[in-house]
Amino acid sequence: MKKIAFVLIALLLVSGYAFASGSAETAAASDPNTVKVGLLCIGDENDQGYTYNFIRGRDEATEMLKADGINVEWVTKFNIGEDATCTDANIEAAEEGCQIIINNSYGFEPFMLEVVDEYPEIEFISCTNCASAFDGRDNTHNAFANIYEGRYIAGVVAGLKLQQMIDEGTIAPEEAVIGYVGAYSFAEVISGFTAYFLGARSVCPSVTMKVSFVGSWSDATAESDAALALADQGCVMISQHSDNTTPATAAQSRGVFHTGYNNDMTGVAPEASLISTRIDWAIYFYEAIKAYVNGEEIPQDWCKGMADGAVVMTALNEAIAAPGTAEKVAEIEAGLADGSIQVFDTSTFTVGGEELTHAFALDTDGDFTADSEEAVYDGAFHESVFQSAPYFTVQIDGIEWLNAAY
Amino acid sequence: MSTENRTPLLRLAKRSEMDPRKVWCIRVASIAIALILGFIPILLTGNNPFAAYGVIVQGSLSRPIYIRQTVKIAVPLLGCALAIAPCFKMKFWNIGAEGQITMGAVAATYFALFWADKLPHFPLLAIMFISGAVAGGLWALIPAFFKAKWNTNETLFTLMMNYIAIGIVAWLQGGPWEGRKGSQLIPMFSDNARIPTVLGVHCGWVIALVLVVLMYIYMNRTKQGYEIAVIGDSVNTARYAGMNVGWIMMRTMFLSGAISGIVGFMIVSGANYTLYSGVANGVGFTSITVAWLSQLNSFAMIAISMMLAILEKGSNTLQTRMEIPASIADIITGILLFCMLSCEFFINYRLIFRHRERKEVNV
Numbered sequence: 149m150k151k152i153a154f155v156l157i158a159l160l161l162v163s164g165y166a167f168a169s170g171s172a173e174t175a176a177a178s179d180p181n182t183v184k185v186g187l188l189c190i191g192d193e194n195d196q197g198y199t200y201n202f203i204r205g206r207d208e209a210t211e212m213l214k215a216d217g218i219n220v221e222w223v224t225k226f227n228i229g230e231d232a233t234c235t236d237a238n239i240e241a242a243e244e245g246c247q248i249i250i251n252n253s254y255g256f257e258p259f260m261l262e263v264v265d266e267y268p269e270i271e272f273i274s275c276t277n278c279a280s281a282f283d284g285r286d287n288t289h290n291a292f293a294n295i296y297e298g299r300y301i302a303g304v305v306a307g308l309k310l311q312q313m314i315d316e317g318t319i320a321p322e323e324a325v326i327g328y329v330g331a332y333s334f335a336e337v338i339s340g341f342t343a344y345f346l347g348a349r350s351v352c353p354s355v356t357m358k359v360s361f362v363g364s365w366s367d368a369t370a371e372s373d374a375a376l377a378l379a380d381q382g383c384v385m386i387s388q389h390s391d392n393t394t395p396a397t398a399a400q401s402r403g404v405f406h407t408g409y410n411n412d413m414t415g416v417a418p419e420a421s422l423i424s425t426r427i428d429w430a431i432y433f434y435e436a437i438k439a440y441v442n443g444e445e446i447p448q449d450w451c452k453g454m455a456d457g458a459v460v461m462t463a464l465n466e467a468i469a470a471p472g473t474a475e476k477v478a479e480i481e482a483g484l485a486d487g488s489i490q491v492f493d494t495s496t497f498t499v500g501g502e503e504l505t506h507a508f509a510l511d512t513d514g515d516f517t518a519d520s521e522e523a524v525y526d527g528a529f530h531e532s533v534f535q536s537a538p539y540f541t542v543q544i545d546g547i548e549w550l551n552a553a554y
Numbered sequence: 555m556s557t558e559n560r561t562p563l564l565r566l567a568k569r570s571e572m573d574p575r576k577v578w579c580i581r582v583a584s585i586a587i588a589l590i591l592g593f594i595p596i597l598l599t600g601n602n603p604f605a606a607y608g609v610i611v612q613g614s615l616s617r618p619i620y621i622r623q624t625v626k627i628a629v630p631l632l633g634c635a636l637a638i639a640p641c642f643k644m645k646f647w648n649i650g651a652e653g654q655i656t657m658g659a660v661a662a663t664y665f666a667l668f669w670a671d672k673l674p675h676f677p678l679l680a681i682m683f684i685s686g687a688v689a690g691g692l693w694a695l696i697p698a699f700f701k702a703k704w705n706t707n708e709t710l711f712t713l714m715m716n717y718i719a720i721g722i723v724a725w726l727q728g729g730p731w732e733g734r735k736g737s738q739l740i741p742m743f744s745d746n747a748r749i750p751t752v753l754g755v756h757c758g759w760v761i762a763l764v765l766v767v768l769m770y771i772y773m774n775r776t777k778q779g780y781e782i783a784v785i786g787d788s789v790n791t792a793r794y795a796g797m798n799v800g801w802i803m804m805r806t807m808f809l810s811g812a813i814s815g816i817v818g819f820m821i822v823s824g825a826n827y828t829l830y831s832g833v834a835n836g837v838g839f840t841s842i843t844v845a846w847l848s849q850l851n852s853f854a855m856i857a858i859s860m861m862l863a864i865l866e867k868g869s870n871t872l873q874t875r876m877e878i879p880a881s882i883a884d885i886i887t888g889i890l891l892f893c894m895l896s897c898e899f900f901i902n903y904r905l906i907f908r909h910r911e912r913k914e915v916n917v
Contacts, residue, residue: 231830258828332728
């Protein structure tokens with residue numbers, strides 16, 4: 149019995165020591181120029197896509213804020229699910245002293261909103277979703293960027309390449325088919341590929357597009373399979389709205405071209421990938437955190453575009469892009485900035501053979517169908533004006549949905 | 555040499571009954587060894603293991619909210635371990651609790667989504683509770699029926715049923731029950747369809763504790779519990795005694811599935827407030843470990859499920875504070891379970907080494 153008692157006492161001592169040595173609990177920062185920010189991510193930076201883009205934004209914003217004398221202490225949590233683990237992660241970040249908590253994925257928002265009333269002094273941000281801005285709470289916010297502008301330009305780059313191939317006789321005009329790997333038939337995706345298609349058609353009138361939905365935001369194998377299938381169906385240009393780089397490598401393996409999203413993909417597919425577009429989250433993180441430290445309100449619904457640097461293009465792959473692409477891109481960027489080019493110009497597309505004259509932007513009664521705020525006026529559909537999250541869900545002529553199941 | 559060939563270096567022999575005190579010493583020692591082995595992965599990440607264990611304990615128990623979060627993790631583990639205990643006692647290998655939880659959650663969610671504005675609070679919750687139990691029970695009854703009728707392999711059957719259940723939810727999520735088009739999210743339940751909290755945690759913990767007592771009585775004090783034990787020891791004995799083995803199997807599986815279904819109801823209505831395909835989140839499998847480690851004893855399950863919950867909640871904080879990847883915590887949990895399960899092996903068997911003198915002669 150003595151032995152047992154000894155062992156028990158020893159265990160108790162060790163566990164007491166462990167308990168004490170773990171007491172590095174950090175209290176909320178007392179220095180007014182230091183702010184603790186939580187960043188909850190759906191993946192990790194190894195995706196080289198979606199989450200990686202947020203981590204890049206985080207690190208850039210940290211540098212920009214440091215130059216202003218503001219220190220940011222980040223608590224970054226990876227691989228959070230779009231489920232109740234997200235609720236728990238928000239509680240955890242709040243309890244660990246974060247003053248601002250950023251949720252990086254669309255599906256996090258409903259789970260985040262379960263927590264926000266418990267912590268009225270903490271600012272919660274849901275990127276890419278749309279309920280926080282309108283929920284009447286002061287401490288919940290949405291943010292997105294006009295990514296459709298970047299997609300439009302990526303489409304122009306693709307269209308110029310296709311037109312070059314037509315002019316050189318590599319393909320017939322009707323063979324200029326784009327294959328698009330989309331995650332779900334979701335507003336953000338529909339808005340993105342429509343902008344991309346309109347960009348391509350603005351410089352290559354004969355282009356058509358096929359869209360394949362993979363039913364996941366991030367499934368490297370499914371994205372690759374979809375890209376290969378599209379190439380086998382005659383698509384000579386692949387683009388994507390999904391998180392991985394596998395569509396780029398799939399395009400290269402089939403000898404077709406590609407434009408990407410979230411990250412420069414010329415590294416993994418130098419012979420296929422022309423250009424990518426991405427959101428530069430550093431712009432938002434900088435503004436939001438700076439506002440918080442200065443005691444100002446973080447905007448309820450933040451949305452900026454290319455003119456403010458919130459949407460950027462990655463370096464053009466000059467080796468394979470059509471001649472004159474860089475000049476054309478610069479011209480379009482200027483046109484988007486001064487408003488002379490509208491991405492969803494209703495004179496450039498038809499729906500069921502007719503011009504689009506009416507579409508609502510917002511859902512106010514919670515039935516998930518838009519019912520207020522006319523988005524079509526002044527000859528264009530105005531995307532991301534009434535809320536930051538995209539709301540263009542119209543199926544336009546020229547784009548074929550291969551599978552609408554997702 | 556010939557004797558040498560016949561006697562292996564290591565032999566196993568079944569132990570006779572051990573002193574219970576000694577048995578518990580072995581168990582405590584196995585946990586201690588596991589914790590010491592757990593130093594290795596933490597050291598590999600370049601952190602102080604004592605600090606890491608400290609963070610695990612603090613992150614799960616140091617504040618009321620952390621304790622509540624830990625209990626929230628423990629409740630479904632406990633409930634589900636209770637559910638599978640009678641099956642395992644019967645040596646009916648039900649590894650389909652995951653699917654039974656999911657189907658219970660589906661049934662409860664149906665009423666939460668479409669009847670929340672038509673029924674008052676408590677009748678709605680009662681219907682969700684009952685429908686969850688019935689759905690889980692029926693889902694479990696299918697493999698039991700096939701086993702009783704055609705002696706199909708219940709392990710494979712129950713396992714496969716899990717994927718069907720999860721597939722059904724994935725379909726509902728992207729199809730008929732989807733909220734915003736393309737979002738793959740079922741809307742959150744209204745307050746009417748959420749179970750009330752007791753001491754800050756949803757009242758599922760009270761239900762689980764009541765079930766602990768009921769299950770203990772059922773297994774140890776009732777005729778049905780006795781029948782289950784007899785079948786577990788010998789199906790032929792049970793038949794000889796005139797028991798209808800097929801019927802008892804189906805009855806027990808229905809009961810087991812019903813409890814899992816109730817767990818599913820508690821998860822959607824008390825913790826997640828919505829349904830998604832990962833609703834069971836591995837609970838159906840982890841609870842097998844809980845049931846085994848506690849030797850199918852209902853009261854021991856409380857301790858084991860709390861222990862696993864502490865590890866899970868604590869490892870979350872470990873990731874937050876020390877930036878140790880969550881997978882390291884999974885490795886520690888794995889080491890712990892491995893040590894605890896293997897210690898049961900050493901409690902039941904002993905190792906006999908080849909006789910030392912003979913070895914020396916041969917050298």
